[in-house]
Amino acid sequence: MASERANTPLGVLQSVFGYEVFRSHQADIIEDVMAGQDCFVLMPTGGGKSLCYQVPAILRSGTAIVVSPLIALMQDQVSALKANGVKAAYYNSTLDVQTADQVLMQLHTGQLDLLYVSPERLFNHTFLQQLQQLPIALFAIDEAHCVSQWGHDFRPEYRQIGQLRTFFPQVPFIALTATADEATRQDILQRLHLQQPKVHISSFDRPNIRYTVLEKRQPMKQLLRFLEARGEVQESGIVYCLSRKRVEEVASQLQAGGYNAQAYHAGLPGEVRHSVHQRFIRDEVDIVVATVAFGMGIDKPNVRFVVHYDLPKNIEGYYQETGRAGRDGLASEALLLYGAQDVVTARHFVENQPDEHQRRVEGFKLSSMVDFAESQTCRRRVLLNYFSEATDSDCGNCDICLNPPEFFDATVSAQKALSCVYRLNQGYGLRHVVEVLRGQDNERIRQLNHQALSTYGIGREHSAAEWDSILRQLIHLGYLLQDIQQYSVLRLTEKAGEVLKGQVCLQLAKPRNPIGKTTRPGGKQQKADLSRVELERFETLRRLRKEIADSEERPAYQVFGDAALIEMAQRMPQTDAELLQVSGVGESKLARYGFEFLAELRRLQQA
Known part of the structure; x- marks a missing residue:
């Protein structure tokens, strides 16, 4: 633990993670878990789900076991936790025998606050027996929608997780997901056998994301115009396509257009996919063109845009994929190119689903996605209503609100x-x-x-x-x-x-052409409306961050996020105490990076 005084949830939040106050619902969830209560947490991507189990894991005795289906996300989160001085490790198929044995030794000797485990390793008979002999602080089930028959991402091993309750009746369980409609929520609660769980549902609203839908006409030209309108500053973005062939075509055309883009899909060799992933999170690749296989494991806060080149199969997937933009809370954009042929293709796949029940569910979900694309009303209201979150006001930050119909x-x-x-x-x-x-x-x-x-x-x-x-x-x-x-x-x-x-x-x-043209308002939004001098400071601090991150072989955002750099550029802290007041600067990061950043900030102040 990074500080002697970090013995309360708020103390851990401030001294370890560098945030002054909890976000909506976080304090209540943490209080319930600390009291040994089972919890179901529905919170949007970027809403701070991880802290809901990481803070109790640090404070409760024993080791917290975090079950995650995403190897890349495990690695990123463990790396980020270690940067904050937290004792964490992961146990999955990527480890060699020697490293795996070392992790198990740390687990058995009580050296870990958190252990991230893949579902396959978790249900290894020997490992499960060993866990029963150890003090377990809590079980966190991440991406909990995977346990559900209604969920949009099926993972056979996840369907077994409910069995854990039999082996660990006294350990609190916390199930977390970013996307689940009402039917999926009930299915998760039933399958995980949670004991009188406290249900915490946050707003699904991501107000910093602008939603835009364009009729698909010459989609590559539309994509290039969209990127050109965002300005010359290099930004991170993801372009989703439904087929591997389309992924490679789009990536090739973006490269020919001078963009730093790479393709990612399951047909590429593992080492290529790993390289693209690592280079993207380290800001060495700006745009990844990918199938939906990419992104669930991306804990990257500074993705500024997500483009769907093809129509997603359901709103859950669309919501989660667009939610990979703007996790840092800064202005971001989600563009969907929608064409009638996409619907025909998607319906063909649904109709070929052999199971009648599943065919009906998938058909409904596809229809809801089409409804969103053809909506005449505020797109955010359509999204929120799908997840049973009614709102009485339009958002003012989607194409319908900005270019309203009659x-x-x-x-x-x-x-x-x-x-x-x-x-x-x-x-x-x-x-x-x-x-x-x-x-x-x-x-x-x-x-x-x-x-x-x-x-x-x-x-x-x-x-x-x-x-x-x-x-x-x-x-x-x-x-x-x-x-x-x-x-x-x-x-x-x-x-x-x-x-x-x-x-x-x-x-x-009034009904109009359901895929009529919309005009994309505005252009590139400067970071948090920084002045010219502040923007220059931000870019200087970003270069310093990149140098440090490269020397430590870690993603730049694990040093400090963009939001922290923006706050530094605006507030210009000159002492350790002032730097600690910046959101995202905890005691561990102050000790590790404070000297270099304060030296640069003092130089900028004198310039």
């Missing part, structure tokens, strides 16, 4: 739609509701006798596309929900009553 008084149309869902006993999907509203004469409607409903044909004034848009907006705004577990039937929410009773005047967007 609106109309849709109160009567909404009442017709909601009444139709009610008359159908909330038991049918969107397409059937539209057909009833428009008075369609088809075999299914006659068979169900729905032509006799009072709402049959009351909506002939709108086309099918217009009703489709209206219903999707009502879903996005929280007046309707689609029940994923019941064939995506439409159901009324409590809010629907406000519209049906005429208590609100509802304005909806």
Whole structure:
């Protein structure tokens, strides 16, 4: 431990990690874990999940076991913890026999606060028996959505983790994930056998990320224009493509355009993938063009943009991938290029899923992703609503808010739609509701006798596309929900009553080309609105950080993050005490890097 006084959660936060105060929910979660309580934590990428188990791991007796499916992330987190003076190690398939034995020796002699373990190593019979003989501070299950049958990332070994509770009945468990809809949350709680868990759900909102969707027309030119608009300063970014072939094509064209870009996909040799990963986190590669296999293990705070060159398969994946931008809280951008052919291709894969139940789930998730791309309402509201987080205000930081569509008084149309869902006993999907509203004469409607409903044909004034848009907006705004577990039937929410009773005047967007052009506002945003002098200081400090990081063979952000450098450039600390006041500067980093940074800051002050 870095300090004698670091014997409370806040003391550890300040002296070890260099932060003055906890973020939302962190203190409550840590308090529950310290008391031996099981916890389920749903917190967005960059929200500070790791501290929720790292702080208790330092304070509780014994060793904390962190189960993670991501080898690269294990290595990055252990390296970062060691930089902060924390006793940590990882145990996975990358270790040679001698190193693995050394880690086990440290574990058995009580020399570790945290041990990161892959699920394969965890369920090795001998290792599991050894753990039962040792004092375990807690179990942290990272990427907990992997245990769920509803989760978007399937990992067979993760499905066994619930068995741990049988072997360790008195040890607190904390399950953490960044993305899980309501069905996935319940599945995680059930499969992990958590004991009366405290459920902590943070806001999914990442206000520093701007969401933009463009119709896919000449996508490479669109990508190049996007990069050009961001300015000449070298920035870290990720471009996601669905196929390996597309990854290599895009990477090659970016290289030809003068960009420092590299390809990453599972078909490349392991040493190539490892090299690309390491060079990216050390700021030696600016842009990685990758399949979704890349990124889950990237604990890199200064990714400034994420581009989806192809349509993601579901909102969970999209949210998590875009969430790799702006983990440091600075302004970042997420661009999605959306084309109709992407939808056709994705639906083909869904329809070829042999399991009917899984096909239904994946079909719903794909439809929700299409809804997001075609949304006429604030994109952030669509995202948050998908994760059951309703909000009453638009974000002001997405393409819809910045280039809004034309609106109309849709109160009567909404009442017709909601009444139709009610008359159908909330038991049918969107397409059937539209057909009833428009008075369609088809075999299914006659068979169900729905032509006799009072709402049959009351909506002939709108086309099918217009009703489709209206219903999707009502879903996005929280007046309707689609029940994923019941064939995506439409159901009324409590809010629907406000519209049906005429208590609100509802304005909806007029349907327009669902993938019409949007104009990208602004251009390159300077770091935290720094002045010219402050920006020059920041670049000087960044060069010093890079020199130190290279000499220690570690990522630059593990020395100090961009946010810390920005604060230094603005506040210009001149003493140890002043440098400690900078967010992200703890006692261990002060001891390790303080002399060089203070010397540079004093030189800049005198310049």
